[in-house]
Amino acid sequence: MSSALDADTRRQLGETTATARAMLRAAQKDLQKVFIVFLIGFIGTFYALRLYIWEFLYDVTKSRMADDVGESFEVIAQTPFDVILLQAKIGLIIGIILALPAFLYFARDALRTRGWWPQTPVARWKIAVIGLFAAGLFAGGAAYGYRVFFPVMFGFLAGFGFDAGLNPSYSIVLWTEFIVLLTISFGLAAQMPLAITGLSYAEIVPYETFRDKWRYAVLGMFVFGAFFSPPDPFTQIMWAAPLIVLYGLSLYLAKVVVTAKRGSERIDIPGAARRHWNSLAGLIVGGFGAVYAFYTYGGVDAVNGLLSRQLAVGPWTIATSYRLLPAGAGLGVAPDVAIGLYGGLLSLTLVLVGLAYFVYAELDADVIETNLGDPTAIDLSELDAAGIRAAPPEAFVDLEEDEAMAMASQALEADDPEKARAIVDRFDETEAEREAAAEAAAEEEGDLGDRAERAGDSFLSEFTDGETDTDDIGGYYTDIVFILGALRSRSFRLVVTFLAAMVATFMAFYVGGLGVVRENFLSRMPPQLVDETTLEIITLHPVEAILFIVKVSVLIGVLAVLPMAAYYAWPALKELGAVRGHQRVVFLWVGSLTAGLLGGFALGYFYIAPAVISYLVADATAAKMLITYRVNDFFWLIIFTTAGIGLLADLPILMVLLNNAGVPYRAMRSRWREVTIALLTVGALLTPADITTMFLVTVPLMAAYGVGLLVLFIITAGGRRDLAPPAEIVS
Structure with missing residues (x-):
């Protein structure tokens, strides 16, 4: 390779x-x-x-x-x-x-x-x-995690699982790795002020870019949090909120540093303090007054009354353990002394914030004043012809063509053609330099793009041997690109449908549906087999239950969007010669597959699943074993023995429908290798992360595929009379 x-x-x-x-x-x-x-x-x-x-x-x-x-x-x-x-x-x-x-x-x-x-x-x-x-920022991020985020998150996640009948028995390996990963992510996220300030100061990324692209930054924080924090809305907000505040602080620090640099680094902190001493004194008085009023007029009791109310998150509550103590309690000092200390601390904080603001405001004013020495701030209309020719190139960088022509016209009206000619010449020179720089940048960017394209093309060539026949992987690649192009114009509807189905499923499980499924299913088993001392369902990972819900929600979203994708892709498939008939036949498909899914689900839920799980539990109980099922294994077993039966029933039905759409029996029989790879891929993505479960899913699906081939063999008399003429691409 x-x-x-x-x-x-x-x-x-x-x-x-x-x-x-x-x-x-x-x-x-x-x-x-x-x-x-x-x-x-x-x-x-x-x-x-x-x-x-x-x-x-x-x-x-x-x-x-x-x-x-x-x-x-x-x-x-x-x-x-x-x-x-x-x-x-x-x-x-x-x-x-x-x-x-x-x-x-x-x-x-x-x-x-x-x-x-x-x-x-x-x-x-x-x-x-x-x-x-950097170390202080990392410690601050970790402190937020251990003092605020972790306690609330673990309280919520454990309570969520406990209310669903799942005992929080965390594996020390999974639990520790989860905490370490989140700690590192908080510490790295806390480096944001240092990173943004450094990039802005070095002009690697202009400060204005960070300021103008804040919407993308906020979106990126939520996406970043989706990878490093539990995938539920509550913890997502707890993750993103401090990062958004930190981003605002980073913008402020970056602007102060960049403004100082652009203003020749004239930072006069003592002078700013002298010029605004009255405002700083007011902040000191306000800090002491706020602390005195808080402890004197019932602030402690009011806050403790709020903290005594448990934090509600959906149908669950998280107990709070923080309480404000009276002034001086725990410090060993008198209340008046403690109020003085607290007031001094608050006043110092307010003074530092206020002083930072005044320094920033004066820096901004300095930049405006120092524009007199800035080449870009030169007023070209006040110069004569010699001054125009001697002006630095920076004076013409931001000059637009209309402005240049207007100044030249004014010079002509003032009977100064030499100045008008100088303005036009200097503008043309600057414009030529600007175009040359743009061409150089475009050439460099194109070179990078060509390199990436060459690498991609050469990799694809090695992988496909340059073939584009339908029997070769290159042909599959070309056809897939064509079909995806047909779906591109409908991508918004497809995404909205997928998200709506996924969110609806997630919320149904999230607000108590997981516990309802567990209770309802166990009620169909013999009571002696579901005693809490005999059968226990545990979570080895703090987010195991949430991740299971996410996987099921994604699966439901995919199933919901498949009929729409088939409907919109039908014309492209028909043009390729893969199917026959009008795209309205998709509605027949949806009805048939839904009937098969519901019928198989009812059979599995009322008969197969309770019998299978009861047998497994009874066998372990007879051996005097304590049964502790992982939430993943238990609920996936329920899905495999209920909805899985429906999916198995749908596979032969789908094969008959495909044959009716122009996919011949012989093509399905000869392509069993590709089908096996596809089913293994689906099993790897949507089942728990172990190879045994993947094969437990794939083997029944392949058996159902064999049943479908047998049904088609009978219906089509061994492929001699398919339900529809074979499509061109699979004939």
């Missing part, structure tokens, strides 16, 4: 490999020091987890759970080596993270040679300030 990569890509990979080798050679004599740093991080993390962190994480997880939920909560180890291997794994990661900066420092000569290290020495105090600022 090496030939699938173009020369540019291979050269880039070669340069990266050479750089890595050079770094190893440069740091070779100091690798012992790097290893010592790694070892300190590894051993320190290993014992910190054992002595302190496990208990701390357990307390954080349980801190906001309701009493009955907290009593059922437990962290379990599934294998004898779970705990020690997890400690070693986390220690290994922390050790590598700590050792990486040391390795980069000792390999700085190799990086400097290749231009990846600053050529001009950077003051160590600046590096220290940036490092401390």
